[in-house]
Amino acid sequence: MLLSVNHLGKAYTIPHAAPFAAVSDVSFTVAAGHIVGFLGPNGAGKTTTIKMLLGLITPTQGTIQINGQRPLQALCSVGAVLEGSRNLYWRLSPAENFDYWGGLRGIPHQTARQRGLANLARFGLSAKANQPVRELSRGMQQIVAICCALIHQPKLLLLDEPTLGLDLPAVEKIQTIIRQLVAETQLWVLLTTHDMGVAQALADDLLMIDRGKIAFRGRTASALAGFSPETYTLAFTTPPSPAVISQLTALGTLSQLAATTLLITLPNPAYLSQLLGVLSRLPLTAITKKKADLAALFKHVLASPKKEGEDHAYRPAK
Numbered sequence: 001m002l003l004s005v006n007h008l009g010k011a012y013t014i015p016h017a018a019p020f021a022a023v024s025d026v027s028f029t030v031a032a033g034h035i036v037g038f039l040g041p042n043g044a045g046k047t048t049t050i051k052m053l054l055g056l057i058t059p060t061q062g063t064i065q066i067n068g069q070r071p072l073q074a075l076c077s078v079g080a081v082l083e084g085s086r087n088l089y090w091r092l093s094p095a096e097n098f099d100y101w102g103g104l105r106g107i108p109h110q111t112a113r114q115r116g117l118a119n120l121a122r123f124g125l126s127a128k129a130n131q132p133v134r135e136l137s138r139g140m141q142q143i144v145a146i147c148c149a150l151i152h153q154p155k156l157l158l159l160d161e162p163t164l165g166l167d168l169p170a171v172e173k174i175q176t177i178i179r180q181l182v183a184e185t186q187l188w189v190l191l192t193t194h195d196m197g198v199a200q201a202l203a204d205d206l207l208m209i210d211r212g213k214i215a216f217r218g219r220t221a222s223a224l225a226g227f228s229p230e231t232y233t234l235a236f237t238t239p240p241s242p243a244v245i246s247q248l249t250a251l252g253t254l255s256q257l258a259a260t261t262l263l264i265t266l267p268n269p270a271y272l273s274q275l276l277g278v279l280s281r282l283p284l285t286a287i288t289k290k291k292a293d294l295a296a297l298f299k300h301v302l303a304s305p306k307k308e309g310e311d312h313a314y315r316p317a318k
């Protein structure tokens with residue numbers, strides 16, 4: 001098992017207050033799927049978990065095994081790009097950063113530089129190899145940070161918000177790079193992101209955390225296949241009357257997308273026949289069921305009531 005996390009917890013000591021449990025009783029293994037999307041709302045405990053995986057903070061309960069070793073013994077198996085701008089030395093060029101980070105990992109200077117430059121070339125950034133990092137764009141800096149995190153050829157790569165603040169072309173480039181790396185090497189990636197588009201595009205598996213506890217885990221494809229929100233787009237030839245609007249509002253949550261287009265979410269599939277009853281008397285041109293997407297699944301998981309100790313709060317819609 002590459003990564004095995006058992007009953008992991010971290011309670012921060014807060015002066016004049018009870019300890020705050022940022023992570024409590026989190027267990028998971030990384031054994032299937034090459035990219036695991038580690039998702040959760042702000043403050044859910046993602047960064048705290050990642051810092052524990054890296055040995056940067058000590059858990060107050062539970063164990064972590066990476067390739068059968070504790071985090072501080074397994075540093076050679078793990079690479080990371082953390083949130084923020086501290087992954088690189090900004091005054092140094094990418095080539096000098098490769099020397100520096102390689103040196104910290106005990107990698108001979110020549111080897112570190114060769115590896116770093118080879119990755120930089122693969123990602124189309126050779127021309128920037130000798131320019132100070134501070135002069136590169138955010139997207140380029142992220143690519144250099146990923147190259148540095150790979151300098152010791154880790155087996156597990158932890159990426160905390162790798163696309164934060166990047167524009168669409170840069171996001172797509174980072175996505176392509178991550179996919180390419182996973183396809184070419186036997187790299188496993190644990191990726192945190194608030195961008196559900198990125199998670200849906202990349203994650204083979206999902207791990208959702210909420211208030212320090214695992215709220216859902218499973219394969220992305222099967223979770224999406226099992227989750228089909230009861231949301232329909234209704235298109236009319238003429239704007240629906242206030243009477244129709246109030247009839248529809250009684251059935252579900254309604255929003256008006258345009259004068260002749262409404263979006264309705266039913267509380268459950270049993271309401272569909274009533275909806276069709278109302279619609280049969282109206283000048284309807286189209287009714288389309290909304291496809292499941294990760295953003296909707298994520299909201300659903302967070303809204304699902306959780307029982308104490310339960311870590312699979314999500315249930316497919318019946």
Ligand SMILES: Nc1ncnc2c1ncn2[C@@H]1O[C@H](COP(=O)(O)OP(=O)(O)OP(=O)(O)O)[C@@H](O)[C@H]1O
Nearest residue numbers: 012013020022040041042043044045046047048049
């Ligand atoms: N050093 C600390 N001392 C006390 N509380 C902390 C400390 N670090 C984090 N926390 C708290 O732990 C909780 C989890 O924080 P964490 O950074 O792990 O969340 P996150 O899921 O990464 O959030 P985000 O998506 O906003 O980055 C938050 O309530 C945070 O305030």
